[in-house]
Amino acid sequence: MGVDPNAQIHPSAIVEDGAEIGAGACVGPFSVIGPKVTLAPGVEVKSHVVVTGLTEIGEETVIFPFANIGDVPQDLKYRGEETRLVVGKRNRIREGVTMNTGTEGGGGVTRVGDDCLFMTGAHVAHDAQVGDRVIMVNNSALAGHCVIGDDVIIGGLSGIHQWVRIGHGAIIGAVTMVTNDVIPFGLVQGPRGVLDGLNLVGLKRRGVDRADISALRAAFKVLADGDGTFQDKARKLAEETDSPYVREMVEFVMADSDRSFLTP
Template identity: 40%
Template sequence: MQSQAFIHPSSVVEEGANIAASAHIGPFCHIGKDAVIEEGVRLVGHVTIMSATTIGEGCTVYPQVVLGGPPQNLSHKGGRTTLTIGRNCTIREFVTMHTGSDNARGATIIGDNCTFLAYSHVAHDCTVGNNVTLTNGATLGGHCEIGDNVGIGGLSAVHQFVRVGHNAFLAGGSMIVGDVIPYAIAMGNRAKLRGLNVVGLRRSGMSKAEIMTLRRAYQTIFDRARPVSENVEIARVEFADSPAAMKIVDFISARGKRHYAVPPLKGAVDDDADDQD
C-alpha cells in the first residue's frame, strides 16, 4: 500500500493491497489483501473489495458496491480467481461483480468506459466489452460474453453462457435466453429480435448506406424460406464487402452447440425501425 493515497480513517485496508498514490478511499470501505486499486480510482464510501480484484484507472465506485465476491457456482472449489475492471468505469450503488470460477475461465473481465447502474450484477466468468451500459437491476448470468457498445435495459436478465454481439440493445424487462446478434434490438420475456438498433448505429457514426446494407443482410439471414444456416452462407457471399454484415455472419457461424440464437419475432423479419434522416 502506498501511503500517499487518501484513505479515510474509518476504512480497513488489509496488508498486501496495492493502492495507487492518486486513489481516494472514502469512509467505511473494506479492501482485501489481493486488491489492486489503480491511479485516480475513487471509492465514494461503504465499498467492499474482495478477493483478487483490480480496479482500473479513473473508475468511480459508489456506496454499497461489492466487487470480487466468490462465484455463485457450486462447482467452484475455492481456488484463486480474479475480477478485472477496466478504466473509467462508473459503478453505482449496490452493484455486485463476482470473480471467475476455478473450473472454468477463472476470470471475470470488464472493459473500459462501462457504466453499471444501481443493483446491476455481473456473475462469474463473464467478459464485458468496452462502452457497455447495464441499467438498474440488469443481471448477467455466469459465462456471458457481452460485446462493445451494448446497452442492457433495466430489470433485464441475460441467461448464463449467452453471447451478445457488438452494438446490440436489450430492452428493459427482457429475458435473454439465447445469443443476440450484433447491431440488433432484442425485447420481451424470452426475447425476440425486433430489428436493428438503428439509433445506436447512427450514434456510432455508421452511414445511412451501410445501415441499409445491414438491413438487407438481416432480411437475408432471417428469410423464412430457407434455414438460417443456408441463409448465412448466402449472406457471406452477397455481403462480403460489408464489414458490419460480416460481423453478424461470423457471430452466427461461431456459435457452439450449447448456443441458441434469438430469432426475430414471428411475422417481423423486416427491421421496423425508422431509418429516415
C-alpha cells in the same frame, strides 16, 4: 507497490495488508479493501464499498456506496479455488452493484472492459466477459459465462441467461429475459426476448455510414425471410456482402456457441 503515499485513505476505511493502492486513488469512509486487491491510479472508492478477492480495478474507475466487487462466485461448483476479477479503466459502478470472480471451470477470470456504466443493483456473474462502453441499467443481471460485446445496452430489470453471447452494438429492452445469442446490432425486447429488428438508433448515434445501415437492414431481411437454416442464410450473406458490419454479424453467427440464436 503497497499503498502509494499520494493515495487518500479515510481513517475509518480498512485496507488490508497486501493491497496495492495507486497514486491519487481514494478510499472512502467505512470501505474495505482486501489483501489481494489492486486499485490503479485515480480509482475512487466511495463510502461503504467492499472490494475483495484477487481483483484489479483499472485507472479512474469510480465505485459507489454499497457495491460488492470481487467476492466469490454464486456457483455451487466453486470449491474455493483462487480466481480473478479484472475491471478496466474509467468505469462507473453505481450503488449496490455486484461483480464476482471467475470459476476454475469457466476459465478463472471475470473481465470487464473500459468506459462501462453499471447502474444501481446490476450484477455481473462469474466468468462473464464484458466489452467496452457497455451499459447495464438498474437491476439488470448477467448470469455466468456470458459474453457481452462492445457498445451493448441492457435495459433495466433484464436478465441474460448463462452462456449467452450478445453481439457488438445490440440493445436489450427493459424487463426482458434473453435465453439465446443476440446478433450484433440486434434489437431485443419483450418478456421472453424476441429479436425485433436492428438497433438503428444506436447505429446512427455512432455515425455509421448510411450505406452500411442499409446493408445491415438488407442482411436482417435475409436472415428473417430467406430460405434455409439461420447459419445457411448467414453463409449466403458472407458470399454477397462488402459491408464490414454485415461481415461482423456473419462471423458472430458462424462462431462456436453453447446457445442457439434469437431469430427474427
